[in-house]
Amino acid sequence: MAYKRIEHYDEDVTNDLIKNYRETIRLIGEDPDREGLIKTPKRIAKAMQYCTQGYGQDAGAVLNSAKFHEDISEMIVVKNIELYSMCEHHMLPFFGKAHIAYIPNGWITGLSKIARVVDIFSKRLQVQERLTTQILDAIKDALNPLGVGVVIEAEHLCMMMRGVQKQNSVTTTSAFFGEFEKQTTRHEFISLISADLIKRK
Ligand SMILES: Nc1nc2c(ncn2[C@@H]2O[C@H](COP(=O)(O)OP(=O)(O)OP(=O)(O)O)[C@@H](O)[C@H]2O)c(=O)[nH]1
Numbered sequence: 001m002a003y004k005r006i007e008h009y010d011e012d013v014t015n016d017l018i019k020n021y022r023e024t025i026r027l028i029g030e031d032p033d034r035e036g037l038i039k040t041p042k043r044i045a046k047a048m049q050y051c052t053q054g055y056g057q058d059a060g061a062v063l064n065s066a067k068f069h070e071d072i073s074e075m076i077v078v079k080n081i082e083l084y085s086m087c088e089h090h091m092l093p094f095f096g097k098a099h100i101a102y103i104p105n106g107w108i109t110g111l112s113k114i115a116r117v118v119d120i121f122s123k124r125l126q127v128q129e130r131l132t133t134q135i136l137d138a139i140k141d142a143l144n145p146l147g148v149g150v151v152i153e154a155e156h157l158c159m160m161m162r163g164v165q166k167q168n169s170v171t172t173t174s175a176f177f178g179e180f181e182k183q184t185t186r187h188e189f190i191s192l193i194s195a196d197l198i199k200r201k
C-alpha cells in the first residue's frame with residue numbers, strides 16, 4: 001500500500017456521512033436545518049475522515065521512504081510526540097504523548113517518520129494498548145533493529161466527560177522488544193523520558 005495523505009475528501013463517503021450526521025443531529029433532538037447547524041454534517045464528515053485517515057496509510061512504506069544505512073548501536077529516542085486518537089468503544093478522543101526508542105542494527109530512519117507512524121496508527125479507531133504495539137511492530141518490521149521501546153501516556157475523554165468521570169487519570173501503556181526486554185536498556189530509556197512523563201498533583 002502506498003503512503004498517501006488525504007488532501008481531498010472522498011465525495012461518496014462525504015455525502016453518505018452528511019446524511020448520517022443530519023439524522024444523528026435530528027435524533028439527539030436538534031434541528032439539522034437550524035442556521036448554526038446547516039453546515040455541521042459536512043464539517044463532521046470531513047473531520048471524521050481526517051481523524052481516521054490512518055486506514056489509508058502504510059507505516060512500513062513511510063519508515064522505508066527515508067531509511068539510511070548507518071553503523072550506530074546507541075539508543076535513539078524520540079519523545080513527547082503528541083497524539084490524538086479515538087477510542088473504538090465510544091469514538092471519543094484520547095490524547096497524550098508517545099515516547100519511542102530503538103537501537104539500530106545497520107539501518108536508521110528519518111526522525112519525522114517515527115512521528116508519522118504515531119499519526120498513522122493514531123488516526124484510526126483504537127485502544128491505547130493496540131496503538132502501542134502497532135507502533136512497535138511497524139518499527140521492528142521496517143528496520144530490523146536490535147530493540148524497540150514504546151511508551152504512551154494518554155487521557156481518555158470517555159473516562160472524563162462521561163462514564164466514570166475521572167478528570168485526572170492518565171493511562172500509561174508500553175511495549176518492548178529485543179534489547180528493551182533487558183532491565184538495563186529499559187531503565188536507560190525510562191530514565192531518558194522520566195522528566196517528560198505527564199505529572200498530576
Ligand atoms: N483497555 C482499554 N479500554 C478502553 C480504552 N478506551 C476506552 N476504554 C474502555 O472501554 C470500556 C468499555 O466498557 P463498556 O462497559 O462496554 O462500556 P461503558 O458502559 O460505556 O463503560 P463505562 O465507560 O465504564 O461507562 C470502558 O471501560 C472504557 O474505559 C483503551 O484504549 N483501552
Ligand SMILES: [Zn+2]
Nearest residue numbers: 087089090158
Ligand atoms: Zn471510550
